[in-house]
Amino acid sequence: YLFYGTVIQPQSLRQLAIAPRTLLGVYHSGKIAFAIPRATTEQFEKTKTDYTIDNIICLSRSQFLLPGLIDTHVHAPQYPIMGNGMDLQLLPWLDTYTFPEEARFKDDAYARRVYQRVVRRTLRNGTTCAAYFGTLHTTGSQRLVDVMRAAGQRGWVGKVCMDQNAPEWYRETTDESVRGTQQLIAYVQQLDQHEREQQQPSSSASSASRCHYHKAELVEPCITPRFAPTCSAEALRRLGELAAEENKLRERAGRPSLPIQTHLSENEAEIAWVAKLFPESASYTDVYDRAGLLSSRTIMAHCVHLTAEERARLKATGTAVAHCAHSNFDLRSGVLHVRQLLDEGLKISLGTDMAGGHAISMLEAMRGALTASRTICIMEAQKQQQQQLNDKVHDDDARSQLSITEVVYMATMGGAAAMGLHDKIGMLLEANYEFDALLVDTAAPDSPFDFFEPEASAEELLADKLYMRRLEKFVMCGDDRNIEGVWVRGRQVAGTPLAN
Numbered sequence: 001y002l003f004y005g006t007v008i009q010p011q012s013l014r015q016l017a018i019a020p021r022t023l024l025g026v027y028h029s030g031k032i033a034f035a036i037p038r039a040t041t042e043q044f045e046k047t048k049t050d051y052t053i054d055n056i057i058c059l060s061r062s063q064f065l066l067p068g069l070i071d072t073h074v075h076a077p078q079y080p081i082m083g084n085g086m087d088l089q090l091l092p093w094l095d096t097y098t099f100p101e102e103a104r105f106k107d108d109a110y111a112r113r114v115y116q117r118v119v120r121r122t123l124r125n126g127t128t129c130a131a132y133f134g135t136l137h138t139t140g141s142q143r144l145v146d147v148m149r150a151a152g153q154r155g156w157v158g159k160v161c162m163d164q165n166a167p168e169w170y171r172e173t174t175d176e177s178v179r180g181t182q183q184l185i186a187y188v189q190q191l192d193q194h195e196r197e198q199q200q201p202s203s204s205a206s207s208a209s210r211c212h213y214h215k216a217e218l219v220e221p222c223i224t225p226r227f228a229p230t231c232s233a234e235a236l237r238r239l240g241e242l243a244a245e246e247n248k249l250r251e252r253a254g255r256p257s258l259p260i261q262t263h264l265s266e267n268e269a270e271i272a273w274v275a276k277l278f279p280e281s282a283s284y285t286d287v288y289d290r291a292g293l294l295s296s297r298t299i300m301a302h303c304v305h306l307t308a309e310e311r312a313r314l315k316a317t318g319t320a321v322a323h324c325a326h327s328n329f330d331l332r333s334g335v336l337h338v339r340q341l342l343d344e345g346l347k348i349s350l351g352t353d354m355a356g357g358h359a360i361s362m363l364e365a366m367r368g369a370l371t372a373s374r375t376i377c378i379m380e381a382q383k384q385q386q387q388q389l390n391d392k393v394h395d396d397d398a399r400s401q402l403s404i405t406e407v408v409y410m411a412t413m414g415g416a417a418a419m420g421l422h423d424k425i426g427m428l429l430e431a432n433y434e435f436d437a438l439l440v441d442t443a444a445p446d447s448p449f450d451f452f453e454p455e456a457s458a459e460e461l462l463a464d465k466l467y468m469r470r471l472e473k474f475v476m477c478g479d480d481r482n483i484e485g486v487w488v489r490g491r492q493v494a495g496t497p498l499a500n
């Protein structure tokens with residue numbers, strides 16, 4: 001099928017491509033066949049004769065395509081407590097609200113029911129790919145895999161591991177942590193294998209890449225120690241060994257390495273506790289580093305209070321930081337100085353951290369990141385004021401503030417880079433990328449905002465200002481009512497059916 005209209009796509013942290021009148025073709029397999037910006041009528045006609053096209057979707061003036069949103073840190077089983085219990089800080093919050101709710105996922109039927117809601121809601125809100133934490137329960141986590149595959153959402157699923165410092169009714173042995181993780185890996189592998197076997201044999205590899213949609217590798221298992229306090233050094237070490245063993249096999253087979261995710265340096269009390277629990281480690285980051293858990297496919301959530309040495313270690317290992325601004329506010333954990341991490345060249349993506357954060361939508365995660373960056377500016381200005389009490393004049397240094405372009409990058413391409421999927425997703429103007437996208441309409445009939453668009457001058461149209469205004473409006477005020485369609489690997493997974 002073929003789209004014709006405006007495509008907006010981040011190119012880098014500071015660069016956004018706005019490509020009007022783009023012809024974007026998608027193969028049945030879900031791969032992008034071609035993307036021709038500013039296409040002429042002749043090119044349109046030629047495309048129609050060169051390809052067999054099932055469906056043409058012409059976008060209206062207020063619509064544009066955007067790469068799918070990527071939530072790089074989210075707790076699927078915490079959906080039932082979303083928005084409740086934000087009166088406590090991290091550690092008592094876990095004990096009081098989180099562990100009792102997660103323990104309910106022992107019941108597979110309950111797990112499936114909640115996960116179906118989570119996946120439906122996140123897809124509806126444009127989250128095409130998510131790095132999920134499940135619970136301690138292996139079969140419950142397998143249900144999350146099932147639900148994602150059935151709904152067509154991309155992402156990671158982690159069986160949460162904790163073998164210490166948790167209530168006896170929500171804790172496992174070290175062996176169970178490792179075995180459960182192995183079982184989840186084997187489960188996904190078997191599903192993928194089955195999927196590949198189901199594919200019809202085809203005459204050539206290149207026609208297969210055009211024709212056959214499949215779900216293999218849509219969902220990946222992920223090594224998921226909850227965080228250092230609830231994992232013994234032995235559990236962390238054995239999970240690191242499991243990753244290393246698995247990666248040897250994967251490297252030989254030319255497959256991507258195994259994803260890893262956990263929490264790092266979120267809250268002051270947590271950091272002090274880790275220092276006490278792991279006296280042999282130089283830092284919180286070092287606890288994971290010694291266990292072999294830092295890698296180019298590792299995501300560390302939060303990272304609010306890292307030292308320069310810890311940041312350097314994350315950078316050197318290619319480990320990504322999931323910035324979860326709402327959660328950092330809601331649980332009063334702190335304000336991440338994201339500009340500093342960006343300046344140092346770390347990989348930064350965004351996460352909702354639902355239900356540490358009160359929102360499921362990545363639009364909210366972008367707004368949270370913008371607010372956090374402005375809070376840093378305010379804090380810096382206040383500090384400056386205090387230091388120069390007699391000097392009334394101070395500059396409003398807005399350098400720490402993030403731009404719309406930056407948060408959109410972090411929610412799309414940055415997320416793909418954090419998950420090691422940057423060769424596959426995050427781009428719409430590149431042939432061979434998989435089509436994970438949203439169709440946004442800033443003037444949708446039931447839009448949450450009135451878009452009284454000032455008449456654009458020719459100069460504004462040339463300078464892309466009009467589209468920047470629309471994108472900004474969507475990021476700041478939009479919601480699922482502005483998302484008319486959502487696609488993952490070329491399959492429409494939410495919205496009014498438009499094209500498959």
Ligand code: GUN
Pocket residue numbers: 075090094098226227263266327353356357
């Ligand atoms: N640290 C350990 N577990 C959690 C969790 O569930 N949420 C958040 N925000 N931080 C954690």
Ligand code: FE
Pocket residue numbers: 073075263301353356
């Ligand atoms: Fe979290």
